[in-house]
Structures are given as structure tokens and as C-alpha cells.
Amino acid sequence: MRIARAAVAVLAADLAGIVVTGASSFLTPWTAVGPGGFFLRLALLAVLVVIAGRRQDPGRVLLVLLLLPTLAQFQFAGGRINGDGIMYYSYVHSLMKDHDLDLANEYDHYGLLTRGDLSMPTKTGLRRSIFSVGPALVWAPFFLVGEAVARVHALTGRPVDLSGYGPHHRNAVALGSLLYGFGALLLVYELLRRHFTAATALGATLLVWGATFLHWYMVQQPTMSHAPSAFAAALALWLWDRDRGARGFGGHLLLGLVFGLAMCIRWQNGLFLLLPGLDLLKRWHADPTAWRRVAAAGGGLLLGACIGAFPQMATWKALYDMWLLPYPPHGADFVRFDHPFFPQTFFSSRHGLLSWTPVFWAGYLGFLPLLKRRPQIAWPLLAPLLLMTYVNLCSGDWWAGGSFSNRRFDSLLPVLAFGFAAAIDVAASFIRRRPEAVLAAVALPLTLWNATLMEQVRRGLVPRDDTVAFPRLAGNAARLMASAVGSPPTWPASWLFAWRYRLNPGQYDLLVGRYLFYRQNNLAGHVEVGAPGDEAMLGEGWGPVEKRDGVAARRVRGRARLFAPLDVAEDLDVQFRAASDGAGAPLLVAINGKPAGQVWASPAWDDHHLRVAAPFWRRELNEVAITAAQGPVMVDAVRFARVGAGG
Numbered sequence: 001m002r003i004a005r006a007a008v009a010v011l012a013a014d015l016a017g018i019v020v021t022g023a024s025s026f027l028t029p030w031t032a033v034g035p036g037g038f039f040l041r042l043a044l045l046a047v048l049v050v051i052a053g054r055r056q057d058p059g060r061v062l063l064v065l066l067l068l069p070t071l072a073q074f075q076f077a078g079g080r081i082n083g084d085g086i087m088y089y090s091y092v093h094s095l096m097k098d099h100d101l102d103l104a105n106e107y108d109h110y111g112l113l114t115r116g117d118l119s120m121p122t123k124t125g126l127r128r129s130i131f132s133v134g135p136a137l138v139w140a141p142f143f144l145v146g147e148a149v150a151r152v153h154a155l156t157g158r159p160v161d162l163s164g165y166g167p168h169h170r171n172a173v174a175l176g177s178l179l180y181g182f183g184a185l186l187l188v189y190e191l192l193r194r195h196f197t198a199a200t201a202l203g204a205t206l207l208v209w210g211a212t213f214l215h216w217y218m219v220q221q222p223t224m225s226h227a228p229s230a231f232a233a234a235l236a237l238w239l240w241d242r243d244r245g246a247r248g249f250g251g252h253l254l255l256g257l258v259f260g261l262a263m264c265i266r267w268q269n270g271l272f273l274l275l276p277g278l279d280l281l282k283r284w285h286a287d288p289t290a291w292r293r294v295a296a297a298g299g300g301l302l303l304g305a306c307i308g309a310f311p312q313m314a315t316w317k318a319l320y321d322m323w324l325l326p327y328p329p330h331g332a333d334f335v336r337f338d339h340p341f342f343p344q345t346f347f348s349s350r351h352g353l354l355s356w357t358p359v360f361w362a363g364y365l366g367f368l369p370l371l372k373r374r375p376q377i378a379w380p381l382l383a384p385l386l387l388m389t390y391v392n393l394c395s396g397d398w399w400a401g402g403s404f405s406n407r408r409f410d411s412l413l414p415v416l417a418f419g420f421a422a423a424i425d426v427a428a429s430f431i432r433r434r435p436e437a438v439l440a441a442v443a444l445p446l447t448l449w450n451a452t453l454m455e456q457v458r459r460g461l462v463p464r465d466d467t468v469a470f471p472r473l474a475g476n477a478a479r480l481m482a483s484a485v486g487s488p489p490t491w492p493a494s495w496l497f498a499w500r501y502r503l504n505p506g507q508y509d510l511l512v513g514r515y516l517f518y519r520q521n522n523l524a525g526h527v528e529v530g531a532p533g534d535e536a537m538l539g540e541g542w543g544p545v546e547k548r549d550g551v552a553a554r555r556v557r558g559r560a561r562l563f564a565p566l567d568v569a570e571d572l573d574v575q576f577r578a579a580s581d582g583a584g585a586p587l588l589v590a591i592n593g594k595p596a597g598q599v600w601a602s603p604a605w606d607d608h609h610l611r612v613a614a615p616f617w618r619r620e621l622n623e624v625a626i627t628a629a630q631g632p633v634m635v636d637a638v639r640f641a642r643v644g645a646g647g
Helices: 002-021 035-052 058-077 085-098 104-109 134-155 167-193 198-210 214-219 226-242 249-265 267-286 288-320 342-347 359-365 367-373 375-393 407-433 436-459 470-485 493-501 505-511
Strands: 542-548 551-556 559-566 572-580 585-591 594-601 606-612 620-628 633-642
Touching (some): 085 134, 134 249, 134 288, 167 198, 214 226, 226 267, 249 288, 267 375, 359 407, 407 436, 493 505, 572 585, 572 594, 594 606, 620 633
Antiparallel strands (some): 542 551, 551 633, 572 606
16 A cells, blocks of 8 residues: 555656656656656556555545546646736746746736836836735745756756746646645535535535536636635635634634635635634624633734735735725726626626536525525525625626636635535435436436427428538527527526517627626727627617628618617717618617607718717616618617717
């Protein structure tokens, strides 16, 4: 057994070395390791893990075995530094190579120094960063491993990049995130084992790994903060739950340190301090005479949290000359607690949490049976669950930029894992009592598939007597279902949308989540009526695309609607590019059912302006109704300009 464990350690270290260097093995130092050699090592390591883990928890062994194919994906199909990962990596490079927080040379290396928000120094003379410093702290040991391996390779005479931007350092830091993500899974499993059976705990942990966004940020974008954040949150919860009620000053000091470090990685993790805080209130309420011990424990908790969070405060002091920022560095209006984006954050196809990762339905709804069956753990966890969820709903870019699913919920993964576990228990109990439900669950999708095939044949969407590719069949089936009842991951939001705006529920997918002006990837105020791509912005009353005088446009059939999504109501200049079929005709314009004015369309293409004041508009979708009252009118485009922004 000891020999097997030693062999596991040696082979794991060799695989890690191959990942860091890209191809070099210290077991065969003069031979580059290709895919064949890498997979051979993985297979051998799997055998050794099984042998060495015969007396270990089977769940842990299975998780380790599943890490091996993940490592192969990471090596041959994974990412390294991309997206916001550049900004996080700039921190670790500056700290470890330059020993400062002057990020100018890092931004210059990545071609970002002249970007508008980074070009001007702050009041301290440094360049700003809206990102947290915590990931750099936990990556530092891995960066040092990359540095050591790079220097050893340099001693052998090989060409090696020692700048800190080279593959050795990048691979080592990315591998660190992969391992932190895996550490989060192990901690979640151990945490759930205290409250559920091993099978339920393992099932919930596998859902966290395979059915949420965590795997993506372990493998494809490992230099983002999300895998380390999930680890820090899981460690904090694991430690908090381990000895609740029996923790003194020292235990609370340690717990505060962990919570503080978690705050350095993702600032919202500070809400987890509610958990030990509520425990202390409960202890004081149970025995008011013990207030001195409770106060001492609370002092230890706050002291530890301040020490753990100090690196972030010191970073803000260096960058902005403030220990604590009055608002997030993204901007004063980035988090608006009176402005939650509830349906969008959960259901929009633009990274909606439930539309992209439906398993989170089980995470949230699972808290209902959890509160009933395990109230001692469920009620405390409900507080950070609801508060963190609300904070994410109020985030400025609720879609979280170029996120996979909605990555800002990373801190809640270990909390929602309890919901997964409770849902698994409920489902297992239901199946034992109603085994016929399994047959129905199998029959329903097969019946729906057959129904969509029949409808495709009836409509002539597929040939009656020829071959057809499966992607065509599946795509047609999905389109038919979405047009009839909406996309299942968006229920019930798409149903409410269809009822409110009198549209097909399938239009929800491409309309909700777009904005005329708001933040990145907006429409720049343009709705191109006659151009492909903006069909989702249109309601009923439009004809097909036609060409007139070389201009692609649509004909208004009596009354036509289009939609203008806004973040806030404001004065807008609305410009219609239109032409009438006859001598001329008025276009009557109504905004959200209220007449806003009219423009006169002449036979020639021309731009017509209409000033519409803020009271006509509302937050999110606005209905712009155009009525051609005296003859056909064609519209090419509708453009919106903010009056206060040079419109």
C-alpha cells in the first residue's frame, strides 16, 4: 500500500511537470511526452489510485479518478490566459516579478495600456484595476513552482522564457486553479457527508462538477477568480460547520482569517460572515451571562477577517489611496440595490443562471425540503444564499460579461450543493414510492420527439422520401417547441413575457437581455428593421424584407411594433428612416401605448426625427408602435439617440 501511494505521488508529480513545461517529463528528461505518453501515464496512475485507495472512501477515490480525464482535457484542449484572466494574472506577475502593484508594464505587455479606463494613472500614479487581488495570493505558490521549473530548464541550456509571461508560469498558475477547483469539490463532498449519505453527497458533488459552470473555469478559463473563489467558499463553510458551538477565540480567529481571504478573492464572500455571526447571537441569546466569551469570540472573528482581508485593503490603498472604497471600482452605479434584474439574471439566454444551467433549479428548490428535514444547517445557509443572490441580481452587467452561465454565483456553489443533495433525496424517495414515474419520465421526451417529427413532415420541413441529417431534425424540433411553448430552460419567464407583450414565447430568447445603450455589446441605439439579425426586436405588423431603391426595408402593415430595451428612462431622439408608396403619408408613433407624435414620410427615403421625453419610457422593454394611417409606408431603420449624450 505504501509503495502504491509513493508511486501515485511520483507519477502525479511527473504529470504536473509535463503540464507546467508543456511536454517534458523528469522521468524521461530527454524525450518530449506526446498525447500517447500522457494518456499512458494517466492510465497507470488510475490503476495505482485504485490500488492505493482500497481502504479509502470510495467517493473520494472516484473523484480523484475523474480528475484524470479532466487533466487530459486541460492539457490538450484547455485554455490558459484569456478574458478577465489577463487582469488577474497581471496582479500575480506584478507581485512576484516586480514586487509591487504598478501594473503599467503588465498592461503594456498585453496591449491594454492605452485602453480608455487604464490609460490615465490614479491619484497615486498607478493604473487602476477593478479586479480583486486574492487570486494572485493563492496562485503565488504555483507561480513560484513555474519559476523554479523554468530556471531548472534554463540550466540545461534550453531556451526558456523567464519573464513570467512564458508557458511555464502560465501553465503553473492555470494548474493551480484546476487544483483549487478540485479541492472545492473534495471539500463540498466532505461537507455534505456530515449531513447526508455518502451516495447522496457524491451525487450532489458530481452535479456541482459536471452540471454547473465550475468545470469551465477549472479547464477553459483557469486564470479567472472563480475556481479559487469556489475553493475559498467551500473551505470557509467546511471550517464553519466543523465545530459550530464549540469554537473559542482561537477558532474564531482562524475562521475569520479564512473568511477574510475568501473576501480577497471575491468581495461578496464577506456575506458568509453572517454564519458565525448568527451562531454567536444564538449563543448569547441562549446564555446572556456568557456575553464576555461571546464578545471575545466575536472579536477574534472580526480580527481574523480584517487580517485576512488586509491584502485587498492594502491594494486599494496603493491604487486609490483609500483603505476601503465607498463603492465598487467598476463605478458608483455598478451595484444598485433598488434595481434588481430578476428575470434576466435567471432566465435570459444571455448567461441566465437557470437557462444555461437548469440544475440550479434543484439547488434553490432543494432548500424547501432541506429547511423541513435539516433545519439546523438549512436556516443559517438561507441567509447568505438569499443575500448573495440578491447582490448578483443588482449587479450592473447582470450577465457577467463574457461569462459561461452566470459565473458570479461561484461563491454559492457549496451552498447550492446542499439543495442538490436534498433534491436527490426527495427524488430517490419519490422513485421508490412511484416507480411508474420513471417510465413516464422516459416516455415523455420520446413522445415529444415523435410529435415534433410528425409536425416537421406535415409542414414539409424534412423530405418525405429522402435522407436527413440529425442536426436538421433536432434543430427543427427545438424551433417548433420554442415557437409553441418557449424554451424549457426559460420557463416560466418566457410564458409571462409572451402574455405581457402578446408575442411568441420563443422570441424571449433573442430579445430579453439586449439593450440599446447599456454597457458592453449594446445595439448602439440602432434597430435595423430591414437588415437580418434584428428580427427579434420586431413585433407584429411588419411585412417581409423588400428592396426599394437599393434599400432593404419592411412595409408597415397598418400598425407595427418594435421594442426598445432601456436600462433607465430618459429623453430620447427617435429617428425613422422611411419612405411612402404614394405622395406622402403620416406615421403615427406611440410609446408604451401613449401617443408620442407623428412624422411625415415622403416618397423619397429620408430621416425623420421625433423627440420623446423620459416619462414616455420605462426600464427594460418599451413598445414602439408605428401606424401608417393613410397608405403603405416602408421603414428601413429606427435609431435612438440619448439627448443628454449628444443625440
